[in-house]
Amino acid sequence: MIRIILQVGCTAFVLIAAMGCEKTSNSADNIDLAEREKYLLAGEPEGAEGIVAVRERLQDGETYVLFGRVGGVPDPWSPGKAAFVIADPVALMEIGADGHDCDDGCAFCKKKKAHPSRHLAMVRVVDPDGEVVSIDARKLLNLDVEDMVVVRGKVHQDKLGNLIVHADGVHVRR
């Protein structure tokens, strides 16, 4: 009887201790942690701006710090490469009881309709030679969809108007 009680108690204790466990960097599966440390910033770079804000004042090739949420498209990953799509979380916000009608000549809504991907940016983590790192971003940076990231890098706009960030550092707000 006492043994059973002890076993139950110990099991309960172990389960409770396990409740606090979070995603750890050990989920990397053979990823070279030294590689991760090159690109994953422990501290957040200063001066983060939204994707839409950067787009509005963009000077092609300049360095910016952008915040964004991984996702915005059905599959934001580039398998085998340290590249992923982020979305401006402000553009994705649902406002409670805003009573906003997009047919009332709202400038914000007009801009959004004119360029559906204006709240998106493609992030490419590059090495010092400017080449995209050939490790999947999910492994390199321990990233997941919906993670909020702050990326630092040179920003370009391609011919289609898409924003590309050649990032030398990524910080994950977790």
Added chain:
Amino acid sequence: MITRRTCLGLIALSACGAFSTKAFAAQPTYTTIIVDDMHCGSCAKKIAAQLYAVPGVIEVRADVKKSAAYVVPQKRKTPSPRLMWEAVEKAGFKTVKMIGPGGSFSQKPRS
């Protein structure tokens, strides 16, 4: 020697641990910012854009009817109340009150 009383005590302790963990998790960790006349959804998004720029902010929600923004922080981090207050100012709005893990404020915090 482990007695029956000791075992029951250990089990009760484990159960208390589980309960207190749940209770702790139930306490709100977000900051509520009451804004003076948020006015519309576009205004809410202007405020949110500045709040998202504050280090440690994971999510911002807004309710125009209540003229309130809700800031969800990173785990085990509290975004600077002063920076959040200033973020609302940068968006062109005035904070009436701010309540959260960092404290309650009706004027600009010091840190």
